[in-house]
Amino acid sequence: MRAETAGRPAAPCDARPRFSGPAWPSGRLAVLAALRRVLGMPDYAGYCAHLRARHPGQPIPTEREFFDQYLAARYGDGPTRCC
Amino acid sequence: MVRTIAWVLVGLAGAAGWGMLALQRHETISATWLVLAAVGTYLVAYRVYSRFLAYRVFELDDRRATPAERLTNGRDFVPTARWVLFGHHFAAIAGAGPLVGPVLAAQFGYLPGTIWIVFGVVLAGAVQDFVILFGSMRRDGKSLGQMAKEETGPITGLLAMLAVLAIMVILLAVLALVVTNALKDSPWGVFTILCTIPIALLMGFWMKAWRPGSTFEASAVGVALLVLALFGGRWVAESPALAPLFTHSGLTIAYGIIAYGFVASVLPVWMLLCPRDYLSTFMKIGTILLLAVGILVVAPPLRLPAVTRFVDGTGPIFAGKLFPFAFITIACGAISGFHALVASGTTPKMIRREPDARLIGYGGMLMESFVAAMAMCAAAVLDPGVYFAINAPLAALGGSADAAVETIRTWGFTLAPGQMESLARAVGENSLLARTGGAPSLAVGMAVIFSGAFGQSLMALWYHFAIMFEALFILTTVDTGTRVGRFMFQELAGHLWEPLGRTSWYPSTILASAVIVAGWGYFLVQGVLDPLGGINSLWPLFGISNQLLASVALCVGTTILIKSGKARYAWVTLAPLAWVLGVTLTAGWQKVFAADPRLGFLAHARQTAERVATGALDPALAARLVFNDRLDAVVALAFMLVTLLVVATSTWEWVLVLRRRKPAVVREAPFVESAYAG
Numbered sequence: 025m026r027a028e029t030a031g032r033p034a035a036p037c038d039a040r041p042r043f044s045g046p047a048w049p050s051g052r053l054a055v056l057a058a059l060r061r062v063l064g065m066p067d068y069a070g071y072c073a074h075l076r077a078r079h080p081g082q083p084i085p086t087e088r089e090f091f092d093q094y095l096a097a098r099y100g101d102g103p104t105r106c107c
Numbered sequence: 108m109v110r111t112i113a114w115v116l117v118g119l120a121g122a123a124g125w126g127m128l129a130l131q132r133h134e135t136i137s138a139t140w141l142v143l144a145a146v147g148t149y150l151v152a153y154r155v156y157s158r159f160l161a162y163r164v165f166e167l168d169d170r171r172a173t174p175a176e177r178l179t180n181g182r183d184f185v186p187t188a189r190w191v192l193f194g195h196h197f198a199a200i201a202g203a204g205p206l207v208g209p210v211l212a213a214q215f216g217y218l219p220g221t222i223w224i225v226f227g228v229v230l231a232g233a234v235q236d237f238v239i240l241f242g243s244m245r246r247d248g249k250s251l252g253q254m255a256k257e258e259t260g261p262i263t264g265l266l267a268m269l270a271v272l273a274i275m276v277i278l279l280a281v282l283a284l285v286v287t288n289a290l291k292d293s294p295w296g297v298f299t300i301l302c303t304i305p306i307a308l309l310m311g312f313w314m315k316a317w318r319p320g321s322t323f324e325a326s327a328v329g330v331a332l333l334v335l336a337l338f339g340g341r342w343v344a345e346s347p348a349l350a351p352l353f354t355h356s357g358l359t360i361a362y363g364i365i366a367y368g369f370v371a372s373v374l375p376v377w378m379l380l381c382p383r384d385y386l387s388t389f390m391k392i393g394t395i396l397l398l399a400v401g402i403l404v405v406a407p408p409l410r411l412p413a414v415t416r417f418v419d420g421t422g423p424i425f426a427g428k429l430f431p432f433a434f435i436t437i438a439c440g441a442i443s444g445f446h447a448l449v450a451s452g453t454t455p456k457m458i459r460r461e462p463d464a465r466l467i468g469y470g471g472m473l474m475e476s477f478v479a480a481m482a483m484c485a486a487a488v489l490d491p492g493v494y495f496a497i498n499a500p501l502a503a504l505g506g507s508a509d510a511a512v513e514t515i516r517t518w519g520f521t522l523a524p525g526q527m528e529s530l531a532r533a534v535g536e537n538s539l540l541a542r543t544g545g546a547p548s549l550a551v552g553m554a555v556i557f558s559g560a561f562g563q564s565l566m567a568l569w570y571h572f573a574i575m576f577e578a579l580f581i582l583t584t585v586d587t588g589t590r591v592g593r594f595m596f597q598e599l600a601g602h603l604w605e606p607l608g609r610t611s612w613y614p615s616t617i618l619a620s621a622v623i624v625a626g627w628g629y630f631l632v633q634g635v636l637d638p639l640g641g642i643n644s645l646w647p648l649f650g651i652s653n654q655l656l657a658s659v660a661l662c663v664g665t666t667i668l669i670k671s672g673k674a675r676y677a678w679v680t681l682a683p684l685a686w687v688l689g690v691t692l693t694a695g696w697q698k699v700f701a702a703d704p705r706l707g708f709l710a711h712a713r714q715t716a717e718r719v720a721t722g723a724l725d726p727a728l729a730a731r732l733v734f735n736d737r738l739d740a741v742v743a744l745a746f747m748l749v750t751l752l753v754v755a756t757s758t759w760e761w762v763l764v765l766r767r768r769k770p771a772v773v774r775e776a777p778f779v780e781s782a783y784a785g
Binding site for chain 1: 180320322377
């Protein structure tokens with residue numbers, strides 16, 4: 025299954041994270057995930073869903089490990105807030 | 108048909124708003140008209156101009172996969188729903204600039220500033236944000252500096268990076284000065300803001316150690332504690348034993364902010380910076396919504412004249428005529444070069460489909476401009492006499508409260524004896540006279556609006572709520588900005604000696620943080636000691652640097668347009684570039700060379716030297732003032748030089764491409780079909 029899809033863009037059901045509906049998120053969890061994005065907070069559930077869909081063999085980090093990785097990526101380079 | 112009618116109505120509403128602003132020049136009118144004019148214009152511009160930009164000029168392609176789709180990693184590259192990303196981007200670009208700038212520019216009356224806020228954003232600011240967001244989105248989320256380097260050349264890239272670093276230093280200094288002036292001699296404010304540090308530490312440990320990932324929970328607790336701290340501040344200010352402990356001079360507070368900036372830059376992010384970021388974003392979005400509701404509910408009258416006599420350049424808050432200084436002072440509300448850094452940072456990595464960039468880049472900046480328009484309302488609802496008594500430096504007001512009443516009368520406004528004292532008592536401050544920097548008068552304006560909407564008895568709480576909100580996110584900009592400056596310095600220094608470039612090596616981290624903090628700290632202390640209040644010299648310097656960065660961004664945008672074979676549309680970036688460059692270089696030139704010592708840095712240095720010769724000034728203090736004036740002049744000239752070099756190298760590139768001496772090839776990431784299309 026994986027090997028067949030390699031090389032061309034992933035099918036929507038693989039690539040699409042939970043909250044990327046058309047324009048607005050729907051459902052309680054999706055709304056919470058959306059709020060996290062607005063505020064610049066990490067979304068662990070979304071990351072796990074991504075890993076399970078795109079990299080099924082890979083070990084899933086703990087929430088604490090993910091938090092560290094996320095902060096390093098977010099505050100690592102470039103300004104995140106303006107004047 | 109219904110849609111057409113709706114759009115015609117929107118257009119008419121905007122036109123009615125402008126009509127009222129234009130015609131009712133000698134009577135006070137409701138702030139609702141100003142809001143109507145702004146929102147009507149935004150909607151029409153979004154519908155017409157941004158559609159032209161998105162589909163005709165830049166040809167956003169629904170079928171082209173975005174970086175968020177191709178490089179999705181669940182962390183920073185995440186396809187995000189369009190309105191969610193709009194909120195994220197807006198929260199990132201909105202800050203103190205669009206709030207403070209219009210308050211200061213209200214010196215010219217509310218009309219000139221409002222016109223520039225609304226039309227500037229439509230034709231310049233939102234275009235810049237959209238173009239850079241588009242460019243970065245087509246280049247896997249590359250930064251402005253990287254795009255300048257790849258599209259124009261390594262020299263331009265290096266110049267852009269130097270410009271960003273220099274702007275960061277001035278920006279942090281002026282923002283810290285705004286906070287200093289808001290907190291000086293204010294035990295309530297100081298206590299509340301000091302409380303944010305232990306609250307942030309608590310949240311940090313909560314999210315990291317106790318309950319990993321519970322960011323909402325920790326933030327909710329943080330916001331609740333913040334409200335407690337607000338009430339605690341009142342208790343402290345009323346306590347004869349505690350109040351003196353938290354009453355400090357501007358200089359002490361400035362050194363405190365400098366020490367805080369250094370510590371926050373060196374500590375791990377999770378401990379202080381990240382929790383403060385969440386706290387301030389919560390507060391920012393909440394307060395801006397509250398302000399919009401307040402203005403709509405109260406519909407306060409605009410008491411400030413539409414145009415004041417200070418358009419002639421004799422204004423007490425900052426020197427200089429309407430042209431060019433209204434356009435410099437408004438800063439971020441109409442166009443902000445700094446946005447180019449965010450629009451080429453986290454946002455382009457989260458766009459789900461290309462057409463979304465229109466709402467996020469162009470629409471996000473319209474929203475920022477709306478915040479600026481609301482700040483203008485908050486300044487204009489004050490009595491003009493009160494507005495000038497708060498914002499003019501003490502020296503310009505005549506030195507005392509009694510003299511201020513007389514001085515303001517000579518300016519053509521009225522201030523009753525004792526009016527400032529009773530206002531200060533009402534908001535729980537020791538004094539509101541000459542509290543330069545914009546934040547206190549914005550807070551008074553917001554307190555007037557909020558207490559009009561939610562009850563008069565809470566005036567003091569609303570004032571300190573507004574001060575806390577401003578100080579909180581300004582200090583968040585100070586710590587994130589110092590950190591970014593530190594990384595940039597380390598990257599530059601790493602070219603000289605490799606170990607200095609290692610961001611995880613502690614000696615390098617400490618050295619780089621110290622250099623950046625010392626840079627903005629120097630300008631901050633200079634501003635605090637300045638007898639004219641500091642804002643007079645530092646805010647224009649910030650405005651000039653921010654707009655010159657916008658020129659750099661518009662140059663990059665023009666290069667992208669010309670290289671992608673769309674030279675016939677190059678005017679969409681060239682026209683704002685010409686205007687912004689013209690305005691900013693004129694302002695820079697006047698700040699350096701004008702003969703009026705209130706305006707020109709060099710003339711002020713000469714005047715200071717003369718006052719020493721006549722024995723009117725202490726030579727040691729004078730030497731310092733003269734040095735600072737010359738330093739400011741050099742900084743302004745350096746900004747102008749760097750920008751002109753970027754414009755020159757870019758123009759050369761355009762000429763080469765247009766004369767077909769160089770191939771018109773852009774370095775976009777290759778086309779990949781999107782799975783979302785269809």
